[in-house]
Every structure is written in structure tokens, then in C-alpha cells.
Amino acid sequence: MTLPIGSLDHSSEFPLYRQLYASIRSLIEKGRIPKGGRLPATRELAGQLGLNRATISAAYELLEAEGLISGHVGRGSFVAGGARRAGVNWRENVGSSAPSSGAPASAPLASFSSSRPSELLFPLDEFRETCDDVLASGEAQAILQLGSPAGYAPLRRYLLEQARAEGVARESDDILITSGCQQAFHLLQSILVRAGDNVLLEDPVYPGMKNVFQRSGARLTAIPVGADGLDLHAFERAASEHPRLIAVTSNFQNPTGATFRLGARRSLLEIAQASGVIVIENDIYGALVYEGDPLPSIKQLDASGDTILLRSFSKIAFPGLRVGWVIGPRPLIERLTEVKQWTDLHTDQLSQAILLRFAQSGRLERHRQRMLAAGRERLAAVMDACRRFLPPEVEFTHPRGGMSLWLRLPEPLDAGELLPRAEREGVTYLPGKYFAVSRPETRGLRISFASMAPGQIRSGIAVLGRIFKNELERVRAQSPLAEAPAMV
Amino acid sequence: MTLPIGSLDHSSEFPLYRQLYASIRSLIEKGRIPKGGRLPATRELAGQLGLNRATISAAYELLEAEGLISGHVGRGSFVAGGARRAGVNWRENVGSSAPSSGAPASAPLASFSSSRPSELLFPLDEFRETCDDVLASGEAQAILQLGSPAGYAPLRRYLLEQARAEGVARESDDILITSGCQQAFHLLQSILVRAGDNVLLEDPVYPGMKNVFQRSGARLTAIPVGADGLDLHAFERAASEHPRLIAVTSNFQNPTGATFRLGARRSLLEIAQASGVIVIENDIYGALVYEGDPLPSIKQLDASGDTILLRSFSKIAFPGLRVGWVIGPRPLIERLTEVKQWTDLHTDQLSQAILLRFAQSGRLERHRQRMLAAGRERLAAVMDACRRFLPPEVEFTHPRGGMSLWLRLPEPLDAGELLPRAEREGVTYLPGKYFAVSRPETRGLRISFASMAPGQIRSGIAVLGRIFKNELERVRAQSPLAEAPAMV
Numbered sequence: 001m002t003l004p005i006g007s008l009d010h011s012s013e014f015p016l017y018r019q020l021y022a023s024i025r026s027l028i029e030k031g032r033i034p035k036g037g038r039l040p041a042t043r044e045l046a047g048q049l050g051l052n053r054a055t056i057s058a059a060y061e062l063l064e065a066e067g068l069i070s071g072h073v074g075r076g077s078f079v080a081g082g083a084r085r086a087g088v089n090w091r092e093n094v095g096s097s098a099p100s101s102g103a104p105a106s107a108p109l110a111s112f113s114s115s116r117p118s119e120l121l122f123p124l125d126e127f128r129e130t131c132d133d134v135l136a137s138g139e140a141q142a143i144l145q146l147g148s149p150a151g152y153a154p155l156r157r158y159l160l161e162q163a164r165a166e167g168v169a170r171e172s173d174d175i176l177i178t179s180g181c182q183q184a185f186h187l188l189q190s191i192l193v194r195a196g197d198n199v200l201l202e203d204p205v206y207p208g209m210k211n212v213f214q215r216s217g218a219r220l221t222a223i224p225v226g227a228d229g230l231d232l233h234a235f236e237r238a239a240s241e242h243p244r245l246i247a248v249t250s251n252f253q254n255p256t257g258a259t260f261r262l263g264a265r266r267s268l269l270e271i272a273q274a275s276g277v278i279v280i281e282n283d284i285y286g287a288l289v290y291e292g293d294p295l296p297s298i299k300q301l302d303a304s305g306d307t308i309l310l311r312s313f314s315k316i317a318f319p320g321l322r323v324g325w326v327i328g329p330r331p332l333i334e335r336l337t338e339v340k341q342w343t344d345l346h347t348d349q350l351s352q353a354i355l356l357r358f359a360q361s362g363r364l365e366r367h368r369q370r371m372l373a374a375g376r377e378r379l380a381a382v383m384d385a386c387r388r389f390l391p392p393e394v395e396f397t398h399p400r401g402g403m404s405l406w407l408r409l410p411e412p413l414d415a416g417e418l419l420p421r422a423e424r425e426g427v428t429y430l431p432g433k434y435f436a437v438s439r440p441e442t443r444g445l446r447i448s449f450a451s452m453a454p455g456q457i458r459s460g461i462a463v464l465g466r467i468f469k470n471e472l473e474r475v476r477a478q479s480p481l482a483e484a485p486a487m488v
Numbered sequence: 489m490t491l492p493i494g495s496l497d498h499s500s501e502f503p504l505y506r507q508l509y510a511s512i513r514s515l516i517e518k519g520r521i522p523k524g525g526r527l528p529a530t531r532e533l534a535g536q537l538g539l540n541r542a543t544i545s546a547a548y549e550l551l552e553a554e555g556l557i558s559g560h561v562g563r564g565s566f567v568a569g570g571a572r573r574a575g576v577n578w579r580e581n582v583g584s585s586a587p588s589s590g591a592p593a594s595a596p597l598a599s600f601s602s603s604r605p606s607e608l609l610f611p612l613d614e615f616r617e618t619c620d621d622v623l624a625s626g627e628a629q630a631i632l633q634l635g636s637p638a639g640y641a642p643l644r645r646y647l648l649e650q651a652r653a654e655g656v657a658r659e660s661d662d663i664l665i666t667s668g669c670q671q672a673f674h675l676l677q678s679i680l681v682r683a684g685d686n687v688l689l690e691d692p693v694y695p696g697m698k699n700v701f702q703r704s705g706a707r708l709t710a711i712p713v714g715a716d717g718l719d720l721h722a723f724e725r726a727a728s729e730h731p732r733l734i735a736v737t738s739n740f741q742n743p744t745g746a747t748f749r750l751g752a753r754r755s756l757l758e759i760a761q762a763s764g765v766i767v768i769e770n771d772i773y774g775a776l777v778y779e780g781d782p783l784p785s786i787k788q789l790d791a792s793g794d795t796i797l798l799r800s801f802s803k804i805a806f807p808g809l810r811v812g813w814v815i816g817p818r819p820l821i822e823r824l825t826e827v828k829q830w831t832d833l834h835t836d837q838l839s840q841a842i843l844l845r846f847a848q849s850g851r852l853e854r855h856r857q858r859m860l861a862a863g864r865e866r867l868a869a870v871m872d873a874c875r876r877f878l879p880p881e882v883e884f885t886h887p888r889g890g891m892s893l894w895l896r897l898p899e900p901l902d903a904g905e906l907l908p909r910a911e912r913e914g915v916t917y918l919p920g921k922y923f924a925v926s927r928p929e930t931r932g933l934r935i936s937f938a939s940m941a942p943g944q945i946r947s948g949i950a951v952l953g954r955i956f957k958n959e960l961e962r963v964r965a966q967s968p969l970a971e972a973p974a975m976v
Contacts, residue, residue, distance in 0.1 A: 145607040148498030342670065345696070
């Protein structure tokens with residue numbers, strides 16, 4: 001049989017097997033796969049969906065663990081007769097969740113799980129015009145030919161001049177174009193970090209940053225991030241052990257949305273310079289300021305010129321085009337460029353040329369203004385919805401820009417355990433465990449609001465508010481029992 | 489002063505400082521910078537050309553070492569008065585070279601140094617149509633949005649189906665889209681090779697392949713490549729020590745142009761399987777067969793399914809779009825995909841979608857047929873010119889496709905030492921030392937013929953033939969002295 005599985009979101013940080021699991025669960029719950037019905041073999045479904053068999057198996061295992069299907073060696077997997085196996089959290093969840101509102105789980109009500117711009121806001125006509133301009137220019141042949149490891153020269157010049165005009169780049173700085181910021185981190189890791197080196201990371205942090213340093217065998221030291229950014233006292237203590245580097249997000253940190261205050265930026269530089277710690281400033285959200293004025297970057301404040309700055313087009317414009325850049329001291333950039341060459345020769349040149357033209361023609365800035373207007377509205381919607389719909393015990397940050405905020409549930413709620421309940425009502429988010437460096441914050445969760453319209457944001461937060469409230473009431477109703485004296 | 493330096497070729501394997509050196513030398517020799525004239529400061533020229541200062545310094549050092557300029561601390565670098573410092577090879581070269589034909593060195597007569605398709609053959613109109621199709625489709629938004637680490641799903645399906653239809657991919661295989669083949673090697677190295685592992689490489693070999701494994705700390709074992717490909721006896725000896733892997737080019741190897749015969753492909757597989765060596769088949773030139781029939785790939789012949797196959801669009805179509813792919817056993821591809829995600833999230837999606845459309849619309853195959861026609865003509869021209877113009881003592885391979893052939897000069901000629909003489913006459917090539925794994929073949933050099941028209945190929949080979957002949961005559965005139973009995 002062919003399962004009517006909608007398209008899965010490959011770019012979500014939310015694993016495919018969980019998405020698939022949620023889709024199949026929804027089909028079972030809606031009776032679209034009958035009780036006793038046979039699921040396709042893993043190989044067959046893998047072929048149908050263009051996924052790995054391991055992904056299918058993981059989804060089936062989860063369904064089986066929850067008693068929704070049962071597997072018989074050699075015969076296949078069958079939808080269970082409604083009788084569920086003992087699975088403590090699951091049963092409790094089912095027991096306490098409100099009846100489904102009828103919203104199909106395969107067409108989510110609100111997905112708060114991806115920190116990216118909405119494709120509905122992409123200015124497609126302007127993008128097409130930009131492509132036409134690039135391909136009609138005398139440069140077309142050179143653009144489609146092999147390019148330079150350092151990047152497309154006109155783009156490098158444009159970005160470097162802009163950074164110099166802004167006061168961000170100095171004479172002693174140079175620039176490397178990378179295939180997005182993730183690659184910039186990868187290249188920096190590969191030349192700066194050796195196994196056993198001590199690397200300081202924000203905690204919680206975007207998993208891509210943790211993974212890239214973890215893979216190099218570095219020892220990761222977590223520096224907590226609060227509503228105002230990095231905990232400077234913790235950084236000072238960690239810096240006294242002369243770690244190799246610190247990677248820090250100055251604006252609208254992923255996942256907390258926190259922004260580092262001006263004074264704190266200066267203090268961070270002082271501490272870093274006194275202890276010889278390399279500072280990598282990740283500033284991919286800095287152009288998305290919805291409230292207040294932009295602050296000077298750490299790089300700009302750094303008179304020594306040693307700070308390494310990472311920026312990208314991906315959070316404003318078209319993330320499917322992988323173009324980011326690193327600005328830093330020339331000897332570092334030279335070494336990075338060499339490593340870049342043996343990593344992938346150079347970044348895709350058509351995309352570099354298109355984004356340059358998009359910027360130079362003024363279209364990027366016009367688009368950014370539209371993104372700011374949309375972002376401002378969306379931020380207002382999510383803040384308003386959090387205040388209105390979340391139980392007062394839930395804490396949340398108030399970002400001034402970017403794409404995400406951070407919720408902290410009251411004890412003893414667990415954001416990971418509550419997720420399946422939210423998914424059943426068509427709402428997704430990423431629980432804190434995905435972002436943990438050292439302390440898995442089971443009560444934390446990330447709400448990425450930038451890719452949805454205000455109405456959708458409000459409906460989604462309302463659902464979460466109800467689930468959190470119900471769960472709080474449930475555990476409170478139980479707690480007197482738990483607090484009763486033990487029977488002896 | 490602003491030097492009238494033409495644009496340098498960033499994508500050439502020929503270092504920028506040498507290109508710059510050649511340009512400035514030509515300006516000096518043509519009197520366009522007067523004797524005693526001051527060269528721009530390195531910083532100034534670096535800014536003007538968008539290059540690193542180190543590149544400028546290296547070019548100046550070379551000019552100074554050859555007595556063409558002299559530097560005075562604090563004052564700058566000045567064009568020397570024509571008096572050259574003692575520089576053994578240089579003086580000899582100048583002494584014996586024919587007077588310049590008047591061809592400006594800044595507009596080379598023939599550049600045999602880059603193994604890439606000619607941009608003059610790019611079908612720009614068809615490329616524009618393809619872009620328009622992609623951006624007019626309902627998929628445009630999704631293409632510009634963040635994608636999947638494994639690659640753009642429709643492209644993956646297309647390539648995998650094609651590989652299955654061809655018999656190259658099995659049911660147990662899967663595919664990962666990479667940012668060109670260089671990245672495929674980088675990813676394979678990062679999951680398969682640990683420091684100290686023994687890796688077998690062809691010798692001579694494309695430097696990108698050597699570098700990627702060298703950087704992982706692998707122990708490189710060189711397996712000589714002759715006119716018929718890899719030396720199987722040497723492979724068998726090396727395989728008995730159970731190395732980790734062998735990277736082998738089945739068709740039109742870079743730099744030798746050698747193709748592995750069918751029987752040799754089977755023998756290689758037998759040896760590899762008996763000793764448990766992983767086979768990585770690099771087949772980026774395989775679609776460019778100019779003479780004879782294509783042979784089945786090693787991957788296709790491998791009943792075990794274990795061979796890992798690398799292919800790419802770059803040698804046929806638009807190398808500025810960085811899209812290649814790896815086909816291999818599913819567990820390997822899954823692991824590679826995971827590493828790919830933390831390396832650069834995913835390959836540029838616009839380029840993937842354009843190349844898919846270019847292929848599906850039949851334009852790629854039509855373009856390939858034109859490339860085959862041009863390649864056939866160019867191969868015939870280079871072979872004919874080699875036979876006519878090279879002294880009979882020069883050996884050369886006869887490739888049946890691809891982009892390069894390999895010349896071996898007679899003793900005691902040194903291809904690296906003769907290069908400046910060729911450059912002065914507007915002809916470039918890459919000397920053997922760039923391709924050496926263990927034995928620097930000073931007599932070898934690579935001639936990449938695919939990017940030039942037949943007339944240009946003939947003129948270039950004629951120049952090289954004359955230089956090699958003159959040098960042979962010169963050393964022969966000297967040799968009776970060298971062979972005279974020592975005076976006692």
C-alpha cells in the first residue's frame with residue numbers, strides 16, 4: 001500500500017524520523033490506515049519517500065514503542081488494535097490531552113521549529129530580474145567557469161568595502177566567502193582547534209555550532225546565556241584557564257534570542273584579550289533589528305583587530321543559496337582560504353554573483369526593509385500571545401530582533417515530553433535538549449516565530465498555552481499524593 | 489603608479505604569485521615600466537588587484553631573485569638597470585631563448601595549465617532558458633529555501649535512477665549530492681581516514697586529491713600510473729599491507745590521461761576485495777570519451793557493491809556551479825550525509841535545480857555531444873602537434889578522452905626549469921612536481937588541451953617543441969666536456 005505521507009521538511013532541525021512518525025501516527029489516529037492494516041516494508045517506504053531505510057525503521061520503532069503498531073518478523077508491521085502497550089508518558093499524555101481539534105497533524109497549525117525566513121516573503125520577481133541581469137552581463141561566462149577559493153572577487157570587494165565603511169573591517173582584515181556560516185565554523189575549527197583544546201560555547205546554543213567543535217575532539221566548556229546574553233562571570237572564570245577560543249552570538253542568539261549589551265561587549269573583549277582567547281563573533285541575525293537601535297559589533301569595538309566576524313545572507317534572503325563570509329586578520333584569512341580550496345575548491349559562483357547583484361541593485365535593502373516590517377509584526381504577535389496564552393509560571397525571553405525566543409516551563413514540566421502532545425495538535429517546537437552543551441535544560445524550548453504569519457503564531461501559542469496549563473493542573477492535582485507521608 | 493596588470497586566473501592550479509610575476513616581468517621587458525621606475529608598494533598593489541600582500545611579496549621576491557628589480561628598505565622596489573644578478577638557471581634561459589616573438593606574455597599564446605572546459609563553449613542561451621524554467625516553476629520558493637543535507641531530492645532521485653538504469657548503482661546503494669568532487673573527497677577522508685592510516689594514491693595525481701588525504705595525516709603510498717593506468721603489480725604489493733583505501737581514476741586520469749583497461753579494472757577489484765581495501769573510483773572525466781567505446785565503471789563491475797563512485801557535472805558543463813555526487817553503500821552515504829550537514833548544511837540548491845533541469849530537458853546531453861565534438865578535434869590537434877613538433881626524444885601519452893596528456897622529457901631536461909622560458913613566449917603548462925605523491929618527476933609535465941581551439945593548441949605545442957629541442961641541443965653541445973676525463 002502507498003501511504004499518503006505529505007512532504008517532510010528536510011531542512012528542519014527536527015529529525016525526519018520524528019516527522020515521519022508524526023505523519024503515520026496521524027494517519028492511524030484518523031483511521032486512514034485501518035486497525036490490523038499492514039504498513040509498507042521499510043525498503044518500500046524508503047523508496048517511495050526518497051529516505052533512508054534507517055529513517056523509516058526509526059519511525060516504526062517509535063510507533064511500536066508506543067503500541068501503535070506491532071512488528072512480526074518476516075511478515076511486516078501492522079496497525080495495532082487500539083490496545084496500547086504500557087508506555088508511561090505516552091499513556092499519561094493521551095489520557096490528559098484534549099480531544100483533537102480536528103486540525104490535521106500532517107498540515108501543521110504552527111511550526112515553531114525552524115529558524116529561517118518564510119519563503120512566502122521571497123521576492124521572486126526581483127530574484128528573477130537579478131538572475132536575468134547576471135546572465136545577460138558580460139560576466140556570465142566567467143561566473144559559470146571555475147572561480148577563486150577566496151570567493152567571487154567583485155563580491156569580496158563589495159562586502160569588504162561595506163564592512164570598512166561601517167567601521168567593522170580594518171586595513172589589516174581580509175575576507176573569505178564561505179558556503180554559508182556553517183562552513184565558516186567548519187573551516188575555523190579545522191585550522192584553529194586540535195583535539196583536547198578547550199572551546200567555550202554559549203549554552204544553550206545552535207546544535208550546528210556544538211557539533212562542528214565536538215567533531216574536532218575539542219573539550220567544550222558551556223558558558224550560560226541569559227536574557228542579556230553570555231554570563232560574563234562564567235566567561236571570566238573559564239577564560240582564566242586560557243581556552244583556545246570562544247564563539248559568541250552578539251545579536252539575537254539562537255536559540256535564546258538574547259542580545260549582548262554594549263558594555264558587556266566591551267567587557268568580553270577585555271577578558272578575552274587579557275587571557276588570549278580568540279573571539280569568533282557569529283552575527284547572522286544582526287541585520288534583523290525589529291526594536292531599538294543596532295549595536296556596534298564586537299568586531300567593530302575590538303581595537304586589536306583580532307576578532308573574527310561571521311555573517312551571511314541566509315537569514316535575510318534566500319538560504320537555499322549557500323553564501324556567507326568571514327572577516328578577520330589577513331594571515332588567518334589566507335590560511336582559511338587554503339583550507340577552503342581543498343575542502344570544496346570554492347563557493348558556488350552563480351549564487352555569489354546573484355546575491356552581489358541583488359545587493360548592489362538596492363533590492364536586498366528593500367527586501368530587508370520588508371523583512372523588518374514583517375519581523376516586527378511577528379515579534380509583536382508572539383510576545384503578545386505569550387503574555388496572553390501562556391500560564392504565568394512560564395518564563396520567556398523578549399528578543400528585539402532575529403527569529404527565536406526561549407521559553408522555560410515551571411518544574412516539573414519537561415518540554416521534550418510535552419512535544420508529542422503539541423504535535424498531535426499540529427504545533428511543533430524544538431525542546432531544550434537539542435541546544436544543550438553541558439546542562440540539558442529539560443524545561444527549555446525554542447520558539448522560532450519568523451517564518452509564520454501573526455495569526456498562525458497566535459493560534460500556535462494558544463495551543464501550547466493550553467497544553468502547558470493542563471499539564472500543570474494535572475501534576476498539581478497529583479502532587480498532594482506524592483507529598484503524603486510514606487505508608488509504614 | 490598603477491600597473492596595467494591584466495586579470496589573473498584565480499582558478500588556475502598555477503600559483504597567483506607566479507602569474508603576477510610573469511605579468512610584471514613582461515611589463516619590464518617591454519619597457520612599460522622604465523628602468524629605475526618604482527613599483528607600487530605591496531599593500532597598494534594588493535589593494536588594486538584584490539590579492540593578499542603575501543602574494544605580491546612572493547612575486548616581488550622572485551623578480552628580485554632574478555635581478556629584474558631591487559628593493560630598498562623603506563624606499564620601495566625599483567626596476568633594475570638591466571643588469572641581472574647571478575641566477576644560474578635564469579641566465580642560461582635568457583641566453584638560449586629565441587628573441588621574443590612579440591607575443592605579449594600578458595595575453596598568453598596557449599595556456600595548457602588548467603583542466604577545465606572552455607567557457608567559450610558554454611551554451612549561455614540554453615543556460616538562461618533553464619534558469620527561467622526553474623524560477624518560473626512552482627518549485628522556485630522551495631528551491632530558494634533551506635534544503636536537505638543529502639541534496640535536492642528531485643536531483644538525487646534523477647541521478648540515482650539514471651545510475652541504476654546504467655547498472656552502476658545497486659539497490660543497496662544511495663547517493664549524496666556534494667559541492668563538487670573535491671568536497672566528496674574531503675567528506676570521505678573525514679569519515680574513512682584517521683591519522684597514520686595508509687592511503688594508496690595514483691602517482692602522479694591531481695594535487696587536490698593528494699592534499700585532502702595529506703591533511704588528514706594519512707600515510708600516502710604512491711602507486712605509479714603508466715599509459716594504461718595504475719601499475720597493478722605495485723598495487724598488489726601495497727595491498728598486501730592492508731591499506732585503508734585506494735583512490736583510483738578509471739577514465740582519462742588527471743594528469744596522465746591514462747585509462748584503465750577492462751581486465752585491469754577486474755583485477756583491481758579482485759586484489760582490493762582479497763585484501764579488504766576500500767575502492768574510491770573518481771570518474772569525473774568518464775562522460776568525455778572521444779575515441780573508442782566507454783568502458784563499464786569499476787563500480788559497475790563490483791558485484792560486492794562496495795566501490796564508492798564519484799561523479800560531477802563540472803567537467804562537462806558549468807564548473808562555477810559546484811555540484812558533484814557520491815554513490816555508495818547506504819550506511820556510508822548516511823554517515824557522509826551527517827558529516828555534510830555539519831560541514832556546510834547542504835549544497836547550493838539553486839545550482840542543483842538548474843543542473844537537474846538542464847539534464848532533464850535534454851540540454852545537457854546536447855551540450856555533451858558538442859563537447860565531445862570539440863574534444864575530439866582538440867585531442868586530434870594536440871596529438872598531431874606532439875608528433876610533428878616535439879623532438880622524438882619526448883614521450884607522451886595518448887588519451888582517448890578527458891582533458892590532459894602527460895609529456896616526459898628526455899634526460900637531463902627539467903620541465904620546471906624550462907617553464908619560465910615557455911612563459912616568456914606565452915605558453916604555460918604544469919610541471920610534474922605539482923602532481924608528485926612520492927617521486928617528483930622533474931621530466932614530466934601536464935598538457936591540458938580541452939580549453940583551447942585547435943590552432944592555439946598547435947601554436948603552443950610548436951613553441952614547446954622548439955624550446956625542448958634548443959635545450960636538448962644546448963646540453964648535448966656541453967656534454968662532451970662533462971664526459972671528458974677528470975683532469976688529474
